[in-house]
Amino acid sequence: MQVTETQNEGLKRGYSITITAAELDAKVNEKLAEAAPGIEMKGFRKGKVPMALLKKQYGPRVLGEAMQESVDGAMSKHFEESGDRPAMQPDVKMTNEAWKEGDDVEVAMTYEALPAIPDVDYSKIKLEKLVVKAETAAIDEALASLAENAQNFVDRKKTSKAKDGDQVVIDFLGKVDGEAFEGGAAEDFPLVLGSGQFIPGFEEQLVGVKAGDEKAVEVTFPEEYGNAGLAGKAAVFDVTVKAVKEPKAAEIDDELAKKFGAEDLEALKAQITERLEAEYAGASRSVMKRGLLDALDKAVSFELPPSLVEAEAGQIAHTLWHEENPDVQGHDHDTIEPTDEHKKLAERRVRLGLLLAEVGQKAEVEVSDAEMTQAVMNQARQYPGQERQFFEFVQQNPQMRQQIQAPLFEDKVVDHMFEQVKTTEKEISKDDLQKAVEALEDDV
Structure with missing residues (x-):
């Protein structure tokens, strides 16, 4: 040879x-x-x-x-x-x-050939870690939201008319062509107006009713209704209003706390504080990660494989074109030519991708089976009732496994690099953190 x-x-x-x-x-x-x-x-x-x-x-x-x-x-x-x-x-x-x-x-x-990747001089990289404490106002706002979700309904005055958001307790009997149909009747049914629980047009006709009213509600079942025998047909529901109730937020007290699994109100506040500060920490990490990547992009330079840059620029251009043209679902459109801006972004992504891969390899960073399984489970939750099929799809699809594993690996490498650089903490408000996060969307 x-x-x-x-x-x-x-x-x-x-x-x-x-x-x-x-x-x-x-x-x-x-x-x-x-x-x-x-x-x-x-x-x-x-x-x-x-x-x-x-x-x-x-x-x-x-x-x-x-x-x-x-x-x-x-x-x-x-x-x-x-x-x-x-x-x-x-x-x-x-x-x-x-x-x-x-x-x-x-x-x-x-x-x-992949280029030789130079070592990173971490001594030249200094990052700021934004710290936000959960403020009393934010905790109170979260408590108020929980109380609203745990709302009760109390009787309005007998002469009061039902409003959107009220609960009406009704008996009803539905008929198509004068004949009652299966599943079209109930007694003492609690219906929140505006909830969309019934077919379109039903709840709207009950706005303004009072306790004791009788009303004929005329509706038409949607063409795509689940019961083929009713789909597209006109129906009349004879409705008797037995009560009209207004929503009342639950009291913010120990009883509310117990509804959400806490021992008392103070314990619930502690849980909310922990959750809020975890959300702030996640947002802060995103800001610090961008700071790290920006610093690396400036500090490290090496020749880039043209094929990788071209492929990445094409993918960026294609993705952004579909975001601007959401009505186009397929990919049988004309070729999308990358702009200079797309190419510049592609160069940054390729440079940082190669650098992070090299650092991760040298540091022997690995994604464990347990971490991978947890990530797959998190994505499977987006498909209720089809979790098993999603698991099987991922197991049989190497490309899908790589798509799930790649961001896990990147985050572990970033965490490794955070440990090498000098970091100083800066306490800021929630609003300032929000502005910092929004700024990320405006940058590369």
């Missing part, structure tokens, strides 16, 4: 690989010898078929496998000896297209 360099310009590499006919023949003989003990042929005992017959019978089939393995082996040996890491899958082409059995195999291999 002979490997000859044909290109070495920047990160671009080219090689001519020649596998001699003798090497290829030896590989075929080796594979046939491995398989021989299990081969049977008429007139010969199992494992005793002469090599010449094996070669005649199975040689052409084995030759293709031997050729592929020889090329793969030559590439692996090259990368092991050269230390090169290809940025993308190498382009491999057979150059002697008129090849026939008995000829040498000539292959051209081209690729872009």
Whole structure:
């Protein structure tokens, strides 16, 4: 086997690989010898078929496998000896297209090598960690929201008319073409007006009713209604209003706390404080991460593989185009040409991606099976009732597993780098933190 360099310009590499006919023949003989003990042929005992017959019978089939393995082996040996890491899958082409059995195999291999990544001088990076304490006003606001969610309904005066948001207690009987239908009747049913619990048009007609009123509610079932026998049909519901109740927020006291699993009000406040400060810490981490990436982008410079930049710029342009054209669901549109701004952003992403990958590898950062499982579970919750199918899809889809694993790995590398840089804490208000987070959306 002979490997000859044909290109070495920047990160671009080219090689001519020649596998001699003798090497290829030896590989075929080796594979046939491995398989021989299990081969049977008429007139010969199992494992005793002469090599010449094996070669005649199975040689052409084995030759293709031997050729592929020889090329793969030559590439692996090259990368092991050269230390090169290809940025993308190498382009491999057979150059002697008129090849026939008995000829040498000539292959051209081209690729872009990943650049050498310089070490990060952490002493030059200084970050500010924003700290926000849960203020009394924020805690009170959260308590008020909990009290509203735990609201009760109390009777209005008998002459009071029902408003949107009120609860009406009703008996009703539904009819289509004068005939009652299954599931169309109930007694003492509590219905919150505006909740959307009933079909469109039903609740709106009960706004303004009083306790003791009787009303005929005329509606039409939607065309896509679940019951095909009712879909699209007009119906009349005879409704008797038995009570009209107004919402009343629960009292903010120990009883409210117990409804949410806390021992008392003070314990509930402590839980809210912990939750709020965890949210603030998450937002603060996002701001500090951006600060770290900005500092790294300025501090570290190296040549970038053009193919990676082009691919990333194309993906950015494509994604942003779909965000601007949400009505276009498919991808059968014209090619989206990346702008200079897209290319600049792509260069930053590729540079930082390669840098973080290098730092993570040197620091032996790994995503554990438990962390991966938890991440998959978190995403599976977005598909209620289909969690098992989502798990199976992820297990069978390497690309999906990589998409889930990549941000986990990045966050662990970022945490590792946070430990290396100098960090100072700065206490700010919730509003200032919100402004800092919003600023992230305006930047690259």
